[in-house]
Amino acid sequence: MSDMQSQDNLFFVRQEMVAESPPPVRVRGVWPWMRANLFGSVFDTILTIVGVVLGLLIIVPLAQWGIFGAIWDAPTRDTCAANPDVACWAFVKANMGQFIYGRYPDPERWRVNVFFLLMALTVIPLAIPSAPFKRFNLIAAIIIFPLVSSFLLVGGVLGLPEVDTQVWGGLFLTLVVSYVGMAASLPFGILLALGRRSKMPIVHYLCVAIIEICRGIPLITVLFMAGILLPLFLPTGVNFDKLLRALFGVSLFASCYMAEVVRGGLQAVPKGQYEGAKSLGLNYWTMTRLIILPQAITIVIPGIVNTFIGLFKDTSLVYIIAIFELLSTVRNSFTDPNWSTPSTPASGLTFAALVFWVFCFTMSRYSKFTEDRLRVGYKR
Amino acid sequence: MAAIDAGRVAGSRDRWYNNPLIRSITIQIVLVVAVVAFVGWIYHNTTTNLHDRGIATGFGFLGQRSGFDISTFLPTTSDSTYGYMLLAGLLDTIVVSLLSIVIATILGLIVGISRLSSNWLIRTIATIYVEFFRNIPPLIVILFWYLAVIAALPNIRDAIQLGPEISLSNRGFFMPRPVLGPNFHIVLIAFVVSLVAAWLVRWWAYARRMRTGQGFPSGWTGLAIVVVITAGTFVATGDPLSFELPVKTRFNINGGWTISPEFATMFLSLGVYTASFIGEIVRSGIMAVSHGQTEAASAIGLRSGQVLRLVVLPQALRVIIPPLASEYLNITKNTSLALAVGFADLVAVGNNVLNPTGQSIEVVEIWMVFYLGLSIIISVLMNWFNARIALTER
Numbered sequence: 224m225s226d227m228q229s230q231d232n233l234f235f236v237r238q239e240m241v242a243e244s245p246p247p248v249r250v251r252g253v254w255p256w257m258r259a260n261l262f263g264s265v266f267d268t269i270l271t272i273v274g275v276v277l278g279l280l281i282i283v284p285l286a287q288w289g290i291f292g293a294i295w296d297a298p299t300r301d302t303c304a305a306n307p308d309v310a311c312w313a314f315v316k317a318n319m320g321q322f323i324y325g326r327y328p329d330p331e332r333w334r335v336n337v338f339f340l341l342m343a344l345t346v347i348p349l350a351i352p353s354a355p356f357k358r359f360n361l362i363a364a365i366i367i368f369p370l371v372s373s374f375l376l377v378g379g380v381l382g383l384p385e386v387d388t389q390v391w392g393g394l395f396l397t398l399v400v401s402y403v404g405m406a407a408s409l410p411f412g413i414l415l416a417l418g419r420r421s422k423m424p425i426v427h428y429l430c431v432a433i434i435e436i437c438r439g440i441p442l443i444t445v446l447f448m449a450g451i452l453l454p455l456f457l458p459t460g461v462n463f464d465k466l467l468r469a470l471f472g473v474s475l476f477a478s479c480y481m482a483e484v485v486r487g488g489l490q491a492v493p494k495g496q497y498e499g500a501k502s503l504g505l506n507y508w509t510m511t512r513l514i515i516l517p518q519a520i521t522i523v524i525p526g527i528v529n530t531f532i533g534l535f536k537d538t539s540l541v542y543i544i545a546i547f548e549l550l551s552t553v554r555n556s557f558t559d560p561n562w563s564t565p566s567t568p569a570s571g572l573t574f575a576a577l578v579f580w581v582f583c584f585t586m587s588r589y590s591k592f593t594e595d596r597l598r599v600g601y602k603r
Numbered sequence: 604m605a606a607i608d609a610g611r612v613a614g615s616r617d618r619w620y621n622n623p624l625i626r627s628i629t630i631q632i633v634l635v636v637a638v639v640a641f642v643g644w645i646y647h648n649t650t651t652n653l654h655d656r657g658i659a660t661g662f663g664f665l666g667q668r669s670g671f672d673i674s675t676f677l678p679t680t681s682d683s684t685y686g687y688m689l690l691a692g693l694l695d696t697i698v699v700s701l702l703s704i705v706i707a708t709i710l711g712l713i714v715g716i717s718r719l720s721s722n723w724l725i726r727t728i729a730t731i732y733v734e735f736f737r738n739i740p741p742l743i744v745i746l747f748w749y750l751a752v753i754a755a756l757p758n759i760r761d762a763i764q765l766g767p768e769i770s771l772s773n774r775g776f777f778m779p780r781p782v783l784g785p786n787f788h789i790v791l792i793a794f795v796v797s798l799v800a801a802w803l804v805r806w807w808a809y810a811r812r813m814r815t816g817q818g819f820p821s822g823w824t825g826l827a828i829v830v831v832i833t834a835g836t837f838v839a840t841g842d843p844l845s846f847e848l849p850v851k852t853r854f855n856i857n858g859g860w861t862i863s864p865e866f867a868t869m870f871l872s873l874g875v876y877t878a879s880f881i882g883e884i885v886r887s888g889i890m891a892v893s894h895g896q897t898e899a900a901s902a903i904g905l906r907s908g909q910v911l912r913l914v915v916l917p918q919a920l921r922v923i924i925p926p927l928a929s930e931y932l933n934i935t936k937n938t939s940l941a942l943a944v945g946f947a948d949l950v951a952v953g954n955n956v957l958n959p960t961g962q963s964i965e966v967v968e969i970w971m972v973f974y975l976g977l978s979i980i981i982s983v984l985m986n987w988f989n990a991r992i993a994l995t996e997r
Contacts, residue, residue: 440975444974451967455963568751
């Protein structure tokens with residue numbers, strides 16, 4: 224042990240300090256990030272250059288057109304007509320009231336605002352997973368809110384003057400049509416999906432036929448049917464509102480798509496759940512209501528929201544039967560002699576696209592959020 | 604069994620109306636009666652209404668002279684019958700659908716692969732593209748192309764010249780039209796023969812590789828065979844093809860080959876719009892291929908392009924095909940938006956037919972039969988393709 228103390232004789236022990244090695248290559252910071260993500264190889268560098276050129280070619284003129292050069296404020300069309308190469312936001316500003324409310328009479332527009340508020344109060348808590356009273360909230364969203372709104376918007380009760388649906392329009396009507404489609408498609412879609420999975424052959428084939436026919440043809444033809452054929456199908460003299468006909472067509476169409484989404488959920492519920500419910504002595508409807516549907520619907524929330532996005536975009540087609548939702552209101556204003564300029568269509572369409580985009584993007588983020596939330600249980 | 608049954612008290616479960624079989628039969632009979640009654644009621648109402656309005660039922664109107672003219676791929680005049688007009692519209696729908704499907708697939712594949720690129724910039728551009736187009740209605744895309752992009756092109760007098768006799772203006776895209784000469788069929792035959800020859804080379808090369816393990820550049824050889832034989836015959840037959848040039852008149856361009864603004868709008872918009880959906884389908888398909896496959900492919904020395912082409916894409920296709928089929932169906936259905944820009948597809952022509960004749964039921968029936976038929980054809984084709992590429996398990 225004491226021999227070991229004379230360390231000078233140990234040949235494997237280093238006698239002098241090692242020279243300092245250079246610091247490791249930086250892995251954080253701007254330059255290393257750029258090297259990893261933009262200039263990883265020759266091909267990568269070429270791609271980056273192409274991307275930059277492409278981006279500049281699009282972004283620079285677009286920013287010039289829509290932001291820096293754009294006409295934000297102008298009393299009349301003259302300024303816009305003189306600068307046809309930039310966006311004319313003044314036109315959008317001047318028509319904003321029309322784009323939101325359509326031709327809904329000015330003194331009554333507060334009713335539409337109340338409708339917007341009620342809608343937010345019903346839908347936002349429903350979308351928040353931790354908000355309480357889900358069951359009541361759902362009933363409010365599907366039954367109470369549509370009923371209250373229809374009285375509020377149509378009027379004729381409680382001293383509210385009646386407003387003909389012919390003058391409804393703009394973003395407000397887009398929301399009405401898509402909301403009714405969404406609210407109707409859930410219950411009817413669930414019924415159709417249950418029918419399709421039924422063991423009774425007649426129920427099964429009837430539901431298959433309805434679903435597949437609706438899904439196989441374009442919405443435009445369904446709307447044509449609702450607009451033109453529905454009056455033919457009803458007894459002579461019975462005629463109902465054009466908007467109702469459009470709502471009928473949209474709801475039918477949306478229900479068929481919803482049915483397929485719900486069917487996916489029903490199939491994803493493990494068989495043991497059905498067997499367990501039956502062995503407890505529950506009958507079909509109790510089992511469906513208490514055991515199967517809560518699980519099936521939760522699984523397919525992302526799919527349901529995606530169907531809603533599709534439906535929201537599809538509402539732009541109701542113009543076919545002369546109903547003026549947001550896009551057709553915007554299109555109609557192109558021919559307005561006070562504002563018609565060469566840059567008007569591009570500005571108006573960009574505005575409409577942005578409005579649609581904000582709604583649909585919000586919904587798609589929500590769908591992604593629920594997807595991630597639901598996946599937690601399956602994470603390993 | 605008998606002992607247990609004997610101890611049971613007859614309860615409500617044993618009543619006849621709780622017997623599942625009787626219940627199910629009763630429900631179905633009631634349903635059939637209700638549906639039949641409902642259809643009968645609608646039928647009765649419809650015939651009464653049509654009778655009151657003096658509209659004849661049946662498809663007899665298809666043989667009548669239409670009295671309107673539309674520009675379609677089939678030559679039409681105002682003397683054409685309604686039936687012929689609808690046929691022309693149907694052809695337009697099919698052409699636009701096919702072209703949009705091709706554009707959307709190519710663009711979608713590029714976008715989907717770009718979204719997975721290791722290059723941040725390319726990835727971001729692809730993401731912005733997808734998130735933008737997925738979240739706006741296709742009708743806005745169509746109107747934007749039509750009212751803002753194509754309408755903003757210069758008029759015919761100062762059309763953009765893209766090449767000799769090829770010009771782009773707000774009246775459309777004009778180019779020379781190939782006119783087939785009398786000997787053109789010989790070139791066509793030579794082309795087919797060269798294709799067969801190329802296929803034989805490929806077959807021989809495959810057989811040889813299986814036998815000896817030696818490779819042979821059959822792709823390049825085949826291409827050379829096709830090009831040499833076809834081009835040779837083309838020169839030898841002497842001018843089998845000439846071009847009819849577009850002639851500029853004062854306000855328009857006559858002759859040549861024209862792509863109308865409406866047609867261009869339709870296939871560009873639908874292609875660009877649907878590419879965002881197909882991009883997402885491609886991305887999820889590629890992500891579904893397990894990482895081990897990519898690593899193994901790199902480990903045996905394949906280059907990244909080869910890894911994608913030979914290992915990843917064939918496996919990703921299995922995930923991609925089913926949703927892709929429904930996207931193709933969506934394109935076909937979205938061509939009905941042509942009504943908004945006045946492109947004469949089946950729905951727009953049907954609308955034209957429906958107004959003067961009042962034959963709304965028949966026209967809607969034609970639409971439904973056609974679209975359902977097309978859906979079935981595309982589904983069958985894609986199912987067949989899906990079965991072909993499906994994983995063959997041991």
